[in-house]
Amino acid sequence: MAFDIEMIKKVYENVVERVDAAKSLTGKHLTLAEKILYSHLWDGTPAKTFTRGADYVDFAPDRIACQDATAQMALLQFMQAGKEKVAVPTTVHCDHLIQAKVGASQDLQSALNTSNEVFNFLESVSNKYGIGFWKPGAGIIHQVVLENYAFPGGMMIGTDSHTVNAGGLGMVAIGVGGADAVDVMAGMPWELKFPKLIGVKLTGKLSGWTAPKDVILKVAEILTVKGGTGAIVEYFGPGATAMSCTGKGTICNMGAEIGATTSTFGYDASMERYLRATDRADVADAANAVKDYLTADPEVYANPEQYFDQVIEINLSELNPLLNGPFTPDLSTSAGKEMTEKANANDWPLQVEWGLIGSCTNSSYEDLSRASSIAQQALDKGLAAKAEFGINPGSEKVRYTADRDGILNVFEKLDAKIFTNACGPCIGQWARYEDPKNAPKNSIIHSFNRNFAKRADGNPNTHAFVASPELVAAITIAGRLDFNPMTDTLVNNNGEEVMLDEPTGWELPPNGFEVKDDGYLAPEADGSGVVVTVDPSSERLELLTPFTPIGSEIKGAKLLIKAHGKCTTDHISMAGPWLRYRGHLDNISNNCLIGAVNAYNMKTNFVKSQIDGEYDAVPKTQRAYKAAGIKSIVVGDHNYGEGSSREHAAMEPRHLGVVAVLVKSFARIHETNLKKQGMLGLTFVNESDYDLIQEDDTFNFLDLDAFAPGKPLTIEAVHADGSKDIIMANHTYNAGQIEWYNEGSALNLIKKQNNA
Ligand code: SF4
Known part of the structure; x- marks a missing residue:
């Protein structure tokens, strides 16, 4: 079973009772973030109010998600806790340990060859302790969570900073360390300092070359990598409701890059469409029954300054396509002339070597379809891609559907490499160089979230710029960082000057999602007979020994x-x-x-x-x-x-x-x-x-x-x-x-x- 509708209905019963109680206690209207927080108190119905940014509060999350790199240590720790099963629905996703080198099938096989010991360990621990297991190649954790588990008004934690992606489906979803996840798996409360609240009002409408990614790149510019620290960012306004659910996911995803505790959006029609398209009509029906509880009270959005600690307003109609970087995700530059000037002033290479589309940030069906509309134009107008092109679909469901609909084939005709449904280059799992430390200075552009030095390819001289998938596609075709698709022409194979038209695409697949094997393995109902073994001579896995207290004397x-x-x-x-x-x-x-x-x-x-x-x-x-x-x-x-x-x-x-x-x-x-x-x-x-x-x-x-x-x-x-x-x-x-x-x-x- 991919999700538990009975659990979600129970959450919604609690939401109604607890939000009403919180409103009468606080004597005020509530933001969405407060509604979710107050309805997930460990102690149940709220009996007191909390001070933002000050009080530590115990919460009871609905779900936990772990990725393969962090799950190893989390599960090694959980094994020490002496429990038979996880106390809260939990999933493990194998996505970080798969290199991008040749292409999906060979890369996946080579990951299985090199990391089988780890995958087998995770699978057997999952099977034993009642944890859902997503095999290597099933997809990137946050895309799989959005497709299968996220639900409006829910609270989840995950052992990955970009767990926050699930805010796109109206959750409070927070990245934690494995030790926090272990607490909740073991049936303990999860503690968090009651966050401050930042409201971001989105007016106007995205159009043309601007995309949800540009919204968060702009927010990163405004708030910087520290500006969201200790706060939940809540997006609202007409620009928010006009956006797709996966677009909201992109914005919430990169909330991690401004240091925010998490980000979220109120339940709306785009979320309902996404739930129904991903086989969760029953969740949509249940959410519709309590929808006023799954968004802020109208008075909050009418007078946000009264309810949020900080309010930012962005007019989407005035937003430009942005490139953020290099080396930090909050350094914004508009596409085109501004980039020419900044690159020349800072000696950033203007020639682009690679364009990469994927990561949990931008690998949805909508992302691939909009980027492919640009790639298709290149084919139609006689243009070749001047830079190399790499694509990581977000999940097998997205990959299978995009393949069926001819989207991947468009990229392949431009000689793109289709890598595994996995993190790949986003986490340094990109076999780009034999010797990355001595690799040359160069620029790349990608649709990922992070661009710290060496992050993608281990080369300290790679200047990585973050942009929307559609801008990545255009710049990869042009081969220049300062290409502005809104004003600049390109010369095609016949020597003619041509322009790229605005991207088009589908929010959701017109013929529905489809997949043959989504890569999910359900655990045994009774896992007591499952044996987990760790080879004492393993260089990859080691059972833990408890730390000795440091004590009250530190001298010398x-x-x-x-x-x-x-x-x-x-x-x-x-x-x-x-x-x-x-x-x-x-x-x-x-x-x-x-x-x-x-x-x-x-x-x-x-x-x-x-x-x-x-x-x-x-x-x-x-x-x-x-x-x-x-x-x-x-x-x-x-x-x-x-x-x-x-x-x-x-x-x-x-x-x-x-x-x-x-x-x-x-x-x-x-x-x-x-x-x-x-x-x-x-x-x-x-x-x-x-x-x-x-x-x-x-x-x-x-x-x-x-x-x-x-x-x-x-x-x-x-x-x-x-x-x-x-x-x-x-x-x-x-x-x-x-x-x-x-x-x-x-x-x-x-x-x-x-x-x-
Ligand atoms: Fe993390 Fe990148 Fe994987 Fe997302 S795609 S989970 S940011 S490594």
Whole structure:
């Protein structure tokens, strides 16, 4: 069974009762985000109100989704919790471990050859513990979730930052670390700081070359990569309802790129159409029966300033097609002349080498059909693609239907490579170069969400720009980054100047979706007889041993690294080839912080050891500290740990013996992950104290024995010359989270409570 209609009906019963209760408690009209939050309280019917941005609240999500890279560690942890079955409907999706190289069938086979051990492990754990399993090639997690599980008014969590994609179908869907997912799988509440609310009013209408992707690229420009931190973004207005459901998914998907907790849209006719087209008429009927509860009260959208903490208005009729990048998703440039100027000023290569369409952000039927309308024009008008073209369909359902409808064939006639229904180039699984580190400077354009250095192909010199699928298609054909399809001509095979017309396409397949084998495996009703084996000599998988509590005394800790500038989870625990070790904590720890820039020499993976004064790799230096019984801390800049939800970025330093991470500010998920693993995640009370930290510093925590909610910690930094500075550090640990620290990890506490 793809989804559980009875569970959804139960949610809708709760929504009515709990939203009414919340409205009478708060005495005001509610946004959609508040309705979903208040109807998913762990304690049931609301008995009190919560302060946004302040109160930690326990929630009861309806679903969990995990992808293959993060599921390994999540399931290894869940296995330690001593439960027979997952407490909440859960699915595992095999999408990250499949390289894009030759084309779908060969690439899929080679993934099966190289990662079968992991896929088999995930399949058997899923089978044993009642988890739905989506095989390699079935599709990208968030597209499959949107097609099968997302429902208006629901709450889900997922072990991937782009879980937020399901906001396109009116959910509050949030990316979490595997440790959070394990809590919920084990029947525990899921805790979140009650988010602030940002309202985005969309007026006007998308037309011509603008697409939903341009809306979120514009929002990213306005809010930057930090602007959504701690907030749910709720979109509304005539521009929102005029947009397709999968277009809404695109916008919510890239909410992760502005740091937002999640994004969502109220239930509307586009969602109903999508539900019916994906065989969920019963969900649409159930949603229609409570539809006023699945969107904000009309008064909220009429006077948004009264209800949201921040309101942004975008007139879609005035929006231009945008390209965001390189190296950050919030740097927007309009297609055409503005790009020519910026590229020349910044020395960005104007020639485009590759255009890639796909990823969970833009791989729907609508995306492929609109991009193919541009590709078809190239064929009709005698144009060849000047750049290489790669396509990753979002799911087998989309691929099969697009193939049936001739869409993929149009791309193939332009010599496009059709890769597997999987993440592929979006997560560094792109076998583009033999030696990516020494590959040449170049530009690519893609419809993905992230464009950090090395993200797609491992080449630090690749300038990746993010755009809508239709603009990617046009620029791939033109081969130039500054091509503006609205004004520029191209010269065809006959030497004639031709223009590309505006894209056209179908929101949903006119002849319906179709698929032969969607790649889903239901679990055994009784999985108690299923045996899960992990080879002790495996280099990919390793059973976990519980972390030992750090304790209330930290004295003589050394500085491992002071990270300069951006330090994302990719910098802390790189993806690409390291994906292979996601289920083996000790092996993957060899990538710990190797991408972080050392503030003292501006080099990566080159830090000074305070044992012998020599410079060496970060993991090697830290392993030496651990072997010598020396504790260490990491210091960082703003928004430390932004990017993905992977808890490896917390588990690795923890495994290697780092006891605290002290930064100017954290990305939310990473801060929680540090707490879950029983370490200290702290922020400078005075940001300028970052400058006081010196390379040879030793740290003494003076009042850790009085660790308490709301009480800053005092750290003494002893410099090499014997002078000292007192550094005050804030933290956001509540009493329960301090228990995680005291027990060594959240998982240790779950086990202890299970056994009590
Ligand atoms: Fe996969 Fe990329 Fe989406 Fe992550 S962002 S789920 S890697 S397609």
